[in-house]
Amino acid sequence: MRTAFREVMTGDVRLAGEPAARAMRLELRAELPGLLHPWMAATAEVTGHVHVAGSGDDPAAPDWADDPAATGILEIAPLRARRIRYRLSFTTADGRRLHLDGWKSIRLGRPVRTMTRLPATVLDDSGRVVGEARLRFALTRQLLPMAVSVRTRTDPPPTAADLLRPRWRGRPGRLEVWYATITEPRTGTGLWLHHELVAPGDGAAPYAHGWTGVFPAGAAPVLARFGPVPWRAPDGPEVYRAGEVTVSADRLRGSAGDLSWDLRRCGGGAPLYTFPRWAWRHDVLPAAQIVPLPAATFTGTLRYGQTVVELARAPGNIARIDGHGNAARWAWLHADLGGGDVCEVVAAVAARPWLSRLPALPMVRLRVGGVDLPGGDPLLGAARLRADLDLPHWTVTGRLGGARLRIDVIQPADRTLAVEYVNPDGSPVVCHNTERAHARIVVERRTGGQWRTWRSWTLDGTAHAEVGRRE
Amino acid sequence: MSERALRAVAAAVLGVDDARARVVAARAVRLAGAFPRPVAAGLRAAAVTVNAAAYARTGTGLAALTPDRREAVCAAVTALPGGAQLLDALKTVLLLAASDTAVAAMPRQARADRLPARPDRLPARPDPLPARPDPPLTCITAAEWPARTSADVVVVGSGAGGAVAAREFARAGARVVVVEEGRRFTVDEFRRLPPADRFVSLYRDGGATLALGRPPVLLPQGRGVGGTTLVNSGTCYRTPTRVLRRWRDAYGVPVADPAHFDRLLDEVEALLAVAPQPTDVLGRNGALALAGARRLGWRAAPLRRNAPGCAGSCQCAVGCPRNAKNGVHLNALPQACAAGAVIVTGARVRRLLVTGGRAAGVRFGEHEILAPLVVVAAGAVETPRLLRRSGLGGHPQLGRNLAVHPAVSVAGRFAEPVVSWSGVLQSVGIEELHDDGVLIEATAGPPGLVSFVPPGYGRTLRAQLDGADRLATLGAMVADVPGGRVGARTVRYRLAPTDADRLREAIVAMGRVLLAAGADEVLTGIEARPYARTADELAAAAASAAPADLHLAAFHPGGTARMGADPARAPVDPAGRLRGVHGVLVVDASALPTCPEVNPQLSIMALALAVSRAAA
Numbered sequence A: 001m002r003t004a005f006r007e008v009m010t011g012d013v014r015l016a017g018e019p020a021a022r023a024m025r026l027e028l029r030a031e032l033p034g035l036l037h038p039w040m041a042a043t044a045e046v047t048g049h050v051h052v053a054g055s056g057d058d059p060a061a062p063d064w065a066d067d068p069a070a071t072g073i074l075e076i077a078p079l080r081a082r083r084i085r086y087r088l089s090f091t092t093a094d095g096r097r098l099h100l101d102g103w104k105s106i107r108l109g110r111p112v113r114t115m116t117r118l119p120a121t122v123l124d125d126s127g128r129v130v131g132e133a134r135l136r137f138a139l140t141r142q143l144l145p146m147a148v149s150v151r152t153r154t155d156p157p158p159t160a161a162d163l164l165r166p167r168w169r170g171r172p173g174r175l176e177v178w179y180a181t182i183t184e185p186r187t188g189t190g191l192w193l194h195h196e197l198v199a200p201g202d203g204a205a206p207y208a209h210g211w212t213g214v215f216p217a218g219a220a221p222v223l224a225r226f227g228p229v230p231w232r233a234p235d236g237p238e239v240y241r242a243g244e245v246t247v248s249a250d251r252l253r254g255s256a257g258d259l260s261w262d263l264r265r266c267g268g269g270a271p272l273y274t275f276p277r278w279a280w281r282h283d284v285l286p287a288a289q290i291v292p293l294p295a296a297t298f299t300g301t302l303r304y305g306q307t308v309v310e311l312a313r314a315p316g317n318i319a320r321i322d323g324h325g326n327a328a329r330w331a332w333l334h335a336d337l338g339g340g341d342v343c344e345v346v347a348a349v350a351a352r353p354w355l356s357r358l359p360a361l362p363m364v365r366l367r368v369g370g371v372d373l374p375g376g377d378p379l380l381g382a383a384r385l386r387a388d389l390d391l392p393h394w395t396v397t398g399r400l401g402g403a404r405l406r407i408d409v410i411q412p413a414d415r416t417l418a419v420e421y422v423n424p425d426g427s428p429v430v431c432h433n434t435e436r437a438h439a440r441i442v443v444e445r446r447t448g449g450q451w452r453t454w455r456s457w458t459l460d461g462t463a464h465a466e467v468g469r470r471e
Numbered sequence B: 001m002s003e004r005a006l007r008a009v010a011a012a013v014l015g016v017d018d019a020r021a022r023v024v025a026a027r028a029v030r031l032a033g034a035f036p037r038p039v040a041a042g043l044r045a046a047a048v049t050v051n052a053a054a055y056a057r058t059g060t061g062l063a064a065l066t067p068d069r070r071e072a073v074c075a076a077v078t079a080l081p082g083g084a085q086l087l088d089a090l091k092t093v094l095l096l097a098a099s100d101t102a103v104a105a106m107p108r109q110a111r112a113d114r115l116p117a118r119p120d121r122l123p124a125r126p127d128p129l130p131a132r133p134d135p136p137l138t139c140i141t142a143a144e145w146p147a148r149t150s151a152d153v154v155v156v157g158s159g160a161g162g163a164v165a166a167r168e169f170a171r172a173g174a175r176v177v178v179v180e181e182g183r184r185f186t187v188d189e190f191r192r193l194p195p196a197d198r199f200v201s202l203y204r205d206g207g208a209t210l211a212l213g214r215p216p217v218l219l220p221q222g223r224g225v226g227g228t229t230l231v232n233s234g235t236c237y238r239t240p241t242r243v244l245r246r247w248r249d250a251y252g253v254p255v256a257d258p259a260h261f262d263r264l265l266d267e268v269e270a271l272l273a274v275a276p277q278p279t280d281v282l283g284r285n286g287a288l289a290l291a292g293a294r295r296l297g298w299r300a301a302p303l304r305r306n307a308p309g310c311a312g313s314c315q316c317a318v319g320c321p322r323n324a325k326n327g328v329h330l331n332a333l334p335q336a337c338a339a340g341a342v343i344v345t346g347a348r349v350r351r352l353l354v355t356g357g358r359a360a361g362v363r364f365g366e367h368e369i370l371a372p373l374v375v376v377a378a379g380a381v382e383t384p385r386l387l388r389r390s391g392l393g394g395h396p397q398l399g400r401n402l403a404v405h406p407a408v409s410v411a412g413r414f415a416e417p418v419v420s421w422s423g424v425l426q427s428v429g430i431e432e433l434h435d436d437g438v439l440i441e442a443t444a445g446p447p448g449l450v451s452f453v454p455p456g457y458g459r460t461l462r463a464q465l466d467g468a469d470r471l472a473t474l475g476a477m478v479a480d481v482p483g484g485r486v487g488a489r490t491v492r493y494r495l496a497p498t499d500a501d502r503l504r505e506a507i508v509a510m511g512r513v514l515l516a517a518g519a520d521e522v523l524t525g526i527e528a529r530p531y532a533r534t535a536d537e538l539a540a541a542a543a544s545a546a547p548a549d550l551h552l553a554a555f556h557p558g559g560t561a562r563m564g565a566d567p568a569r570a571p572v573d574p575a576g577r578l579r580g581v582h583g584v585l586v587v588d589a590s591a592l593p594t595c596p597e598v599n600p601q602l603s604i605m606a607l608a609l610a611v612s613r614a615a616a
């Protein structure tokens, strides 16, 4: 269920270096998951029209900005954070890209005044202040149209193929990843196919590269790299290509060193949003991860050295990452719980050093019987969870909605690959990955005044996990 | 406060004629405008009481009485319960007001005219030497600052702790905004404006902050870009090793390990250009302290200070007119700004914004800055208040354990002019009793602006003031038991009996130094026995003083959000993080685990350096 509404705000903006303010008008269409209510804490996607008048004295002056295609997000948490924050990007008449950032700061003693005033700052790409806006929601004129505009609807979600398509649009300092992890159940072999598109921060040409890891039962894991080759936008059903390594929604194929694979995908389930949908659509976070195909099966052949493994409906998934690069420390878990159920965990500590002492923010998505937990925004759910990221044993504990969660992951050293690589900013990172991890997931519910185990899963060597850090 | 009511009181207390009293009263009313409401009310009550006493005794108001009878009224008021304290408070304010009208406020020519034969009586030597220019700072007033902004780190308070943290985070690449309640002061203002005017604008509450208790303690705190380092005396003591061991071992603060902390102190000393004060500009006050100590065979030396090029103009407490004294507005803050930090001035943070157990930013006026990390450095009194206003006062020890390092001062009267206000304000340290927690420092200051209050009222006081150039003054601080508590509006401080004993001991010790240096008599600062001419008289005077009779001031409050490993005892953990919330660091005097037993600025800055460097 999603809620859509319209909001119109008017006021003025004083641009740096100008003596008089210019008239400003904001027409927004917002759409958010769930229903609109005061206790909510959610982020809506907004599109809208930003209008800033030409210079004040001359009525015939051309508009300073008149952008009908502004986009951004609206963070709505009137009671929980006492804040409704508007972040919109728009283009001026002379083609400059600007960003409006402002928020209503709700004070319970002055609800009407604070709910209707929106002070905001207009910034350019470099973060310099371009102007200061004071906008108001005119209760008398606008409340009724806004109330009338509220609609709830259920719309077709984007397909896995949509979500797999590359998103890079020429910005430097970006890292985009397509990765698949698979377990072949008969031999117990794990497979990791990691495809990267890197646009270096210094503006150098983007390139594609990656690696493949095989985790045989009873033998040391094997790693082989492919690329780098210059990035070329793929065509047809392909969403990624690096030389002969390709990814499409239905097929993964390629070779690296003495490793080669050709696998066809079947099934997959509905996309799993480990990070909220808005975070994936608008890059306001340093990075975001989603799983377009969380519970797929793969059929085909994998060769490494002299060994040939035939996969027949081997369970696995294809996931995506898009952002500036890797976090300072992070952990990831993909646990296939069977029957289409999955548990996905991404816990990350921001790479910005002054935040590195803050605890990791664990994003957890647990799909049980087709229902994704927690119910709300996973980013807000993260505040109630904590992660302790150590090797070989790491944990995530805390609350998942009304339930209590404990996840234990063990990555035995002899089954783990340490892969070293560089971020777009040039800093080195090491990730410790295995597709043969152990995991235990326990969810407890409170009944009769006591915490009782509601569901639990044990994965013995079939969990896919990784811990990464800047070393 | 009504000016007319004060006029007669000023004439009575200071023993001056009506014309002078008029000027002093007008100024006092203006100064009192900056005082906290209870203090201003207390002064008003004092003025009313003195007038009422006049009616009661003579049937007419004070204004109509002769000087003799006015003094008699003053004497009668001191005999009332609490009367002495009331009159004392009035005297302090009137002296401050008079310090200006006396000399400094007049054009230089007029000063010379008024005191043709005694040029040495000028409170401040005209300073013909140019000042060091102010380094560039990126300051923006709150009025010009956008209502909605975001940053990586917000630092609340630009004093000793805040400045160092701002620099560290800015250098680590964070977008830093420093939010400071006070305004920016320039060296030009320090050269142009009279000391009393600077005094009331540089200090919170116009300098009249009081910790309530018996006795009350004057607790001045600087307010401006640079915080209290704008007005401090420039004395730079390294944290004693015994204190560091206590912090490490009893409070579980690993960074206090002497080997590690010494390196931080070295770095801070280099930042502030700390060096022993050269003796050429020390002044007679310091020289007498050295001579007295030498004769007693006591350890004493010129202090280490952060004031290269100090000319001994003795105005540290109201802003150095030469920019010789290295407050943080001359080093750490410009360095922070060079690394991209911005200082918002005139911005009193009302509260920290907190969402879901994490810091989200700050609010001042109608402004909000969102930031995931808030560094609180508003000073030992304001930090706990700000945290409580923000709903972060959950820790039972927050705002408690206030140690103030209480100070007493005494003066010695010499036959020859001393002119203590010509020389370095705080010049010489006498460490003989330091192992016992008593640190003596020769401290002078412009008349009316020093914490030593001469005894008596009316003509007695007048005579003292006229002979003020022959006084040398010493101060002593006592490492105290943390007996104070910061409330929403008040500060309370209970002087421990053992500390009162050591303050008496300090009075005797300082008196002995002055006598040894050749003083004819010692002004003890004790109401009942204001003069002592021998060591025995000194001891008797000190013994006669009840704790409530001591005149105390304190310049080094700390410990109100102390750091420690024990979550039950310490609101702040050893990494400087406020417990119970994510994303709040405390880096000012409030984080000191105990009284550092010395002037604290180096200790505060080194601790701030350790905390912010580990987090950045």
Ligand SMILES: Cc1cc2nc3c(=O)[nH]c(=O)nc-3n(C[C@H](O)[C@H](O)[C@H](O)COP(=O)(O)OP(=O)(O)OC[C@H]3O[C@@H](n4cnc5c(N)ncnc54)[C@H](O)[C@@H]3O)c2cc1C
Pocket (backbone or CB within 6 Å): B156, B157, B158, B159, B160, B161, B162, B179, B180, B181, B182, B220, B221, B222, B223, B224, B225, B226, B227, B228, B229, B231, B232, B233, B234, B235, B236, B237, B317, B347, B348, B349, B350, B377, B378, B379, B380, B382, B383, B386, B426, B555, B556, B557, B587, B588, B589, B590, B598, B599, B600, B601, B602, B604
């Ligand atoms: C007269 C005097 C002389 C001294 N002499 C010496 C000396 O010689 N040597 C020595 O080592 N120490 C000396 N000290 C002490 C030393 O200066 C202080 O201990 C030190 O500056 C305290 O540092 P701080 O960071 O805790 O706070 P401060 O330096 O006091 O800075 C706190 C700042 O925070 C600001 N602030 C407070 N509340 C808010 C708010 N809500 N919003 C925004 N801003 C706020 C204040 O305006 C202030 O600028 C002296 C002190 C005084 C009063």
Ligand code: SF4
Pocket (backbone or CB within 6 Å): B234, B307, B309, B310, B311, B312, B313, B314, B315, B316, B317, B319, B320, B321, B322, B323, B324, B325, B423, B424, B425
């Ligand atoms: S005594 Fe103080 S005010 Fe005077 S020059 Fe030296 S440091 Fe500056």
